[in-house]
Amino acid sequence: MAFHHPRIELPITFDQFHTLPRNPAYKYEYFDKRAVLSPRPKAFSCVLDLKPTPVPDGFDVRPLPAADIPGLEKLFLHANIHTQPYQSLDEKKQAEAAKDAIERVVAGDDGPLIEAACFQVFDDRRDGPIGAAVVTLVHPDILTVPFAGEWKEPPPADAVAKRLGVPHLTWIFVSWWEVRRGVGSALLAHAANALHRLGFPHLASTFALDNPASALWHWRNGFRLLPQMSAMGELIRRRKKASG
Numbered sequence: 083m084a085f086h087h088p089r090i091e092l093p094i095t096f097d098q099f100h101t102l103p104r105n106p107a108y109k110y111e112y113f114d115k116r117a118v119l120s121p122r123p124k125a126f127s128c129v130l131d132l133k134p135t136p137v138p139d140g141f142d143v144r145p146l147p148a149a150d151i152p153g154l155e156k157l158f159l160h161a162n163i164h165t166q167p168y169q170s171l172d173e174k175k176q177a178e179a180a181k182d183a184i185e186r187v188v189a190g191d192d193g194p195l196i197e198a199a200c201f202q203v204f205d206d207r208r209d210g211p212i213g214a215a216v217v218t219l220v221h222p223d224i225l226t227v228p229f230a231g232e233w234k235e236p237p238p239a240d241a242v243a244k245r246l247g248v249p250h251l252t253w254i255f256v257s258w259w260e261v262r263r264g265v266g267s268a269l270l271a272h273a274a275n276a277l278h279r280l281g282f283p284h285l286a287s288t289f290a291l292d293n294p295a296s297a298l299w300h301w302r303n304g305f306r307l308l309p310q311m312s313a314m315g316e317l318i319r320r321r322k323k324a325s326g
């Protein structure tokens with residue numbers, strides 16, 4: 083996951099600073115008559131144990147071929163427009179961040195694509211898809227080690243066929259106009275069944291602490307939190323390791 087959170091400076095009084103609502107993706111400080119908000123995004127991993135899952139009726143869910151993923155940039159941005167960092171970026175940077183997210187998946191930077199588990203939802207009332215789920219294969223240490231899941235070396239070409247990693251719901255996004263009517267859960271049911279058929283026992287995912295819709299959606303759909311380490315604990319561990 084790439085982070086595009088901007089540093090924000092607001093020329094406001096100290097009293098006004100204390101009335102600012104707080105977002106958990108930011109550290110809040112006051113210097114020289116300015117509020118300074120520095121990005122500190124926090125992501126958490128969770129996992130779903132896979133079993134045959136009933137597929138909800140009423141959704142036109144179709145496979146998402148790899149070749150269609152680059153065309154999802156506009157939908158991705160529209161789905162994320164009220165989440166951080168997109169909400170705090172100008173239009174140009176929003177488009178760049180969305181392009182970057184999609185390009186990372188296409189390039190394989192989020193792990194090899196599990197194409198058979200990627201789906202999109204269509205609706206007669208709209209042009210193009212209204213939601214999509216993109217699943218990649220991450221390193222199996224995501225299940226046991228905090229802040230893990232990245233491949234240290236490129237995985238073998240047959241990593242998906244040999245189930246050498248853990249499927250990860252790298253992106254699930256639903257048009258802002260269509261949220262909260264079951265589209266995301268329908269996509270998940272299709273992805274979960276496809277992965278179960280392929281013989282995978284788990285689906286991992288990651289949510290940002292400052293994205294309550296995502297956190298609640300994962301919880302509501304049965305994901306459980308994986309082992310966590312406080313950010314400070316991780317920093318101390320890395321410093322100790324670096325100093326030998």
Ligand SMILES: CC(C)(COP(=O)(O)OP(=O)(O)OC[C@H]1O[C@@H](n2cnc3c(N)ncnc32)[C@H](O)[C@@H]1OP(=O)(O)O)[C@@H](O)C(=O)NCCC(=O)NCCS
Binds near residue numbers: 251257263266289298
């Ligand atoms: C997260 C997201 C995929 C959910 O899709 P969706 O189609 O709205 O989800 P569903 O309709 O299946 O939601 C089911 C449950 O999720 C939870 N939920 C979803 N959105 C919520 C919100 N805004 N506030 C609170 N709970 C929410 C609720 O428990 C909801 O059940 P309920 O409506 O009966 O209370 C969608 O909001 C989205 O695209 N967000 C932007 C992109 C994103 O954050 N993706 C996740 C990280 S990759």
